Amino acid sequence: MSDTALRICPFCEATCGLTLTIDDGRVTGARGDLDDVFSHGFICPKGASFAELDNDPDRLSAPLVRRDGVLTEVGWDEAFAAAAEGLQRVITEHGGASVGLYLGNPNAHTVAGGLYTPVLVKAVGTRQVYSASTLDQMPKHVALGLMFGSPVAFTVPDLDRTDYLVVIGANPLVSNGSLATAADFPGKLRALRKRGGRLVVIDPARTRTAALADRHLAPRPGTDAALLLAVVHVLFDEDLVDLKHLAGHVNGVEEVAALAADFSPDVVADHCGLPAEDIRTLAREIAAAPSAAVYGRIGTSTVEFGTLGSWLVDVVNILTGNLDRPGGAMFPLSPIAPAPRPPKPGRGFAIGRWRSRVSGYPEALSEFPAAAFAEEIDTPGDGQIKAVITIAGNPVLSAPDGDRLDKALAGVEFMLSVDPYLNETTRHADVILPPPPPSRSAHFDLALNALAVRNNARYSPPALPLDGRPDEAEILSRIALVFYGVGVEGDPALVDEQVIAATLAKETADPQSPVAGRAVDELVAMLTAGPGYERRLDMMLRLGAYGDAFGTRPDGLTLAKLKDAPHGVDLGPLRPRLAEVLRTPTGRVELAPHQLIDDAARLRDALGARSDGFVLIGRRHLRSNNSWMHNLPALAGGSNRCTLQIHPDDAADLGLTDTAVVKGPGGELLAPIELAPGMRRGVVSLPHGWGHDRDGTGQRLAAGQPGVNVNQLNDGGVLDPLSGTAVLNGIPVDIAPAG
Numbered sequence: 001m002s003d004t005a006l007r008i009c010p011f012c013e014a015t016c017g018l019t020l021t022i023d024d025g026r027v028t029g030a031r032g033d034l035d036d037v038f039s040h041g042f043i044c045p046k047g048a049s050f051a052e053l054d055n056d057p058d059r060l061s062a063p064l065v066r067r068d069g070v071l072t073e074v075g076w077d078e079a080f081a082a083a084a085e086g087l088q089r090v091i092t093e094h095g096g097a098s099v100g101l102y103l104g105n106p107n108a109h110t111v112a113g114g115l116y117t118p119v120l121v122k123a124v125g126t127r128q129v130y131s132a133s134t135l136d137q138m139p140k141h142v143a144l145g146l147m148f149g150s151p152v153a154f155t156v157p158d159l160d161r162t163d164y165l166v167v168i169g170a171n172p173l174v175s176n177g178s179l180a181t182a183a184d185f186p187g188k189l190r191a192l193r194k195r196g197g198r199l200v201v202i203d204p205a206r207t208r209t210a211a212l213a214d215r216h217l218a219p220r221p222g223t224d225a226a227l228l229l230a231v232v233h234v235l236f237d238e239d240l241v242d243l244k245h246l247a248g249h250v251n252g253v254e255e256v257a258a259l260a261a262d263f264s265p266d267v268v269a270d271h272c273g274l275p276a277e278d279i280r281t282l283a284r285e286i287a288a289a290p291s292a293a294v295y296g297r298i299g300t301s302t303v304e305f306g307t308l309g310s311w312l313v314d315v316v317n318i319l320t321g322n323l324d325r326p327g328g329a330m331f332p333l334s335p336i337a338p339a340p341r342p343p344k345p346g347r348g349f350a351i352g353r354w355r356s357r358v359s360g361y362p363e364a365l366s367e368f369p370a371a372a373f374a375e376e377i378d379t380p381g382d383g384q385i386k387a388v389i390t391i392a393g394n395p396v397l398s399a400p401d402g403d404r405l406d407k408a409l410a411g412v413e414f415m416l417s418v419d420p421y422l423n424e425t426t427r428h429a430d431v432i433l434p435p436p437p438p439s440r441s442a443h444f445d446l447a448l449n450a451l452a453v454r455n456n457a458r459y460s461p462p463a464l465p466l467d468g469r470p471d472e473a474e475i476l477s478r479i480a481l482v483f484y485g486v487g488v489e490g491d492p493a494l495v496d497e498q499v500i501a502a503t504l505a506k507e508t509a510d511p512q513s514p515v516a517g518r519a520v521d522e523l524v525a526m527l528t529a530g531p532g533y534e535r536r537l538d539m540m541l542r543l544g545a546y547g548d549a550f551g552t553r554p555d556g557l558t559l560a561k562l563k564d565a566p567h568g569v570d571l572g573p574l575r576p577r578l579a580e581v582l583r584t585p586t587g588r589v590e591l592a593p594h595q596l597i598d599d600a601a602r603l604r605d606a607l608g609a610r611s612d613g614f615v616l617i618g619r620r621h622l623r624s625n626n627s628w629m630h631n632l633p634a635l636a637g638g639s640n641r642c643t644l645q646i647h648p649d650d651a652a653d654l655g656l657t658d659t660a661v662v663k664g665p666g667g668e669l670l671a672p673i674e675l676a677p678g679m680r681r682g683v684v685s686l687p688h689g690w691g692h693d694r695d696g697t698g699q700r701l702a703a704g705q706p707g708v709n710v711n712q713l714n715d716g717g718v719l720d721p722l723s724g725t726a727v728l729n730g731i732p733v734d735i736a737p738a739g
């Protein structure tokens with residue numbers, strides 16, 4: 001007899017509810033949960049492959065420890081002891097500051113990543129912290145921090161209600177949405193058009209999302225900031241600025257007007273490769289729409305002017321009065337966001353509080369650029385990284401110049417990876433601690449609920465028992481205990497109880513907290529009796545915006561209530577809440593932070609400096625997920641291939657028939673071409689996450705169709721200066737026929 005279990009899908013930001021089929025203690029199928037309050041049955045090919053991923057025979061089921069140079073399966077006690085010994089050795093000799101950490105993307109999709117990596121980073125006490133954020137959304141964090149005083153004050157397009165949506169540099173029909181958590185993004189875009197709304201897509205490639213749009217503008221890559229600044233120019237020039245409810249809450253409008261004065265559509269048209277009239281029409285339509293939202297993602301973020309572009313997305317939303325109102329760009333309210341306090345000025349936001357050792361890059365959100373990880377490992381001197389910990393990441397493929405990082409990692413004194421796969425990065429580890437498969441982990445969206453286009457709360461307990469292995473919460477807690485000085489054999493519950501005690505002490509002492517003045521012991525005793533992560537989630541929910549405030553609001557949320565609602569709790573449409581979110585010292589939106597105004601000088605210089613060579617961009621595929629899902633039969637093959645997409649006329653001009661040599665600033669590679677009539681002339685695309693041809697990895701299917709590592713074309717020398725984010729889109733390349 002089959003059984004079923006509900007499980008939120010952790011493979012992308014859409015957070016679809018899945019119904020898993022379970023036979024004989026293993027997952028055998030997955031379909032969309034029709035009753036899920038958020039996803040209503042939507043599913044994509046990756047979610048549908050949950051069983052294959054869960055049961056992948058190449059997934060590590062036991063820890064690996066390097067013995068005489070060879071990674072060898074050992075028991076958990078031995079592996080933890082080896083991890084502790086290796087780390088301790090380096091800490092004793094070089095100090096905790098010599099430990100470098102790299103945190104990869106799936107940390108945003110696991111309970112362990114959300115709750116324990118912050119504890120671990122603090123316990124290690126190093127400034128050598130790197131993550132996929134500087135290959136992704138760091139520009140947005142910096143822009144939000146400077147504008148709103150909080151780097152996590154994300155807005156999302158109010159997809160269900162907007163009349164006019166501009167998607168710039170995103171392809172949600174394939175990615176299923178990012179920094180905008182919306183299960184069934186495709187359905188929501190169709191619904192928008194059906195109710196008479198309009199969709200504009202700005203992308204150098206005619207993507208599936210662009211094909212759905214009322215209008216597709218195909219600019220030259222890397223020019224979104226100039227394009228958006230020209231939109232701002234038109235808004236001022238044609239007297240279309242209308243702050244509406246935001247009037248009186250925004251500083252710096254004149255400074256933005258002054259900046260935009262130099263960037264008329266006619267001035268930027270050549271740089272952007274678009275007719276000036278198209279830019280004017282866009283600005284007029286955004287201003288005229290009853291409600292509108294501009295939504296930008298990777299193509300606006302991982303580019304030379306990433307922070308400027310990410311900022312200007314919100315500048316347009318603000319100048320047209322579309323920030324923080326239904327149908328516009330709104331701030332979600334996560335169930336674990338602290339209960340709102342009365343508005344008060346914040347301390348503001350700073351970047352560059354310290355700088356990296358080798359290239360002097362400024363920190364952003366206490367991280368250095370992922371593109372600088374290798375140089376901090378392989379450059380000798382004081383402060384050099386001597387030990388590396390990677391958690392859920394594969395920077396050898398995901399960051400620029402993986403060959404250099406590959407060599408650097410081979411030379412560190414000790415490396416620990418927490419990862420289910422032996423891959424291009426983890427193959428260098430001395431110890432690999434594999435987390436259990438997703439069916440044996442609990443799920444709660446700590447990060448993504450704060451980006452949801454409709455407020456909701458859902459919890460999935462583990463669908464299957466752990467079978468004697470530690471979960472990832474325990475793995476990360478035990479590593480933290482090494483740095484606490486307690487030792488790896490300590491009680492991992494210590495970590496949770498310490499966080500709980502510290503959080504509740506702070507809350508009860510805060511006169512604005514819903515638990516002000518109460519006894520910490522009393523509150524601790526009220527928490528659920530489950531594992532530590534459940535106790536922490538219960539605490540966060542109860543202190544949160546919808547929480548029961550530990551009994552004060554009996555109708556409020558607790559973890560027990562979520563467990564009683566396995567399809568989730570709908571918390572309603574987004575509602576205006578700018579005042580709660582603002583943390584600037586002035587208590588107003590800072591539309592013109594000086595760092596951004598100053599950085600625009602680079603943009604001015606770029607306008608005159610265009611070259612006519614080819615530029616490279618990236619793309620994603622519905623059946624691929626960064627570097628780590630190329631090992632599943634259901635997802636591999638077909639159109640999911642690592643090809644160089646190029647316009648047929650460009651291919652003909654170059655005499656390309658099958659394979660091209662592509663040369664970039666960081667190296668060259670051979671790739672099969674794929675004719676793509678939807679690609680802008682002069683632009684080519686290669687997907688990332690491929691290049692599975694290195695020795696000593698353990699993903700057999702992926703190794704059989706390795707593809708090439710696009711990031712080897714990139715030397716990582718060009719970063720968005722404010723955020724330290726690598727330029728991954730808009731890279732100059734030379735292309736020629738192979739042979």
Ligand SMILES: Nc1nc2c(c(=O)[nH]1)N[C@H]1C(S)=C(S)[C@@H](COP(=O)(O)OP(=O)(O)OC[C@H]3O[C@@H](n4cnc5c(=O)[nH]c(N)nc54)[C@H](O)[C@@H]3O)O[C@H]1N2
Pocket residue numbers: 012013105136168169170171172174175176177178202203204205207220221222223224297298299300303617618619620621622623624625626729730
């Ligand atoms: N199926 C699938 N889903 C995924 C992932 C995956 O690998 N596979 N990855 C997940 C992750 S980690 C993330 S961060 C999200 C990303 O989510 P998205 O940002 O929606 O993903 P992309 O498909 O990379 O879309 C970026 C688009 O920007 C375009 N572009 C490139 N350069 C420029 C430019 O200069 N200007 C403009 N306007 N457009 C440009 C590209 O052509 C591309 O269509 O997707 C997530 N979802």
Ligand SMILES: Nc1nc2c(c(=O)[nH]1)N[C@H]1C(S)=C(S)[C@@H](COP(=O)(O)OP(=O)(O)OC[C@H]3O[C@@H](n4cnc5c(=O)[nH]c(N)nc54)[C@H](O)[C@@H]3O)O[C@H]1N2
Pocket residue numbers: 103104105106110132135136298391392393394395397398399418419420421423435472618619625626627628687688689710711728
């Ligand atoms: N050229 C180019 N490069 C890019 C991009 C691009 O668009 N173009 N996109 C960038 C973006 S947006 C991102 S987010 C990065 C991603 O960069 P990374 O996060 O470095 O790479 P991933 O391929 O996502 O690797 C995820 C790793 O997590 C492991 N993993 C999966 N599930 C779990 C789990 O539950 N626990 C643990 N501990 N590990 C797990 C996988 O085995 C894999 O090793 O790539 C970036 N690189």
Ligand code: SF4
Pocket residue numbers: 009010011012013014015016042043044045046047048176183
């Ligand atoms: S869209 Fe994302 S969350 Fe939904 S099933 Fe697919 S991978 Fe999972």
Ligand SMILES: [Mo]
Pocket residue numbers: 105132136
């Ligand atoms: Mo990402």
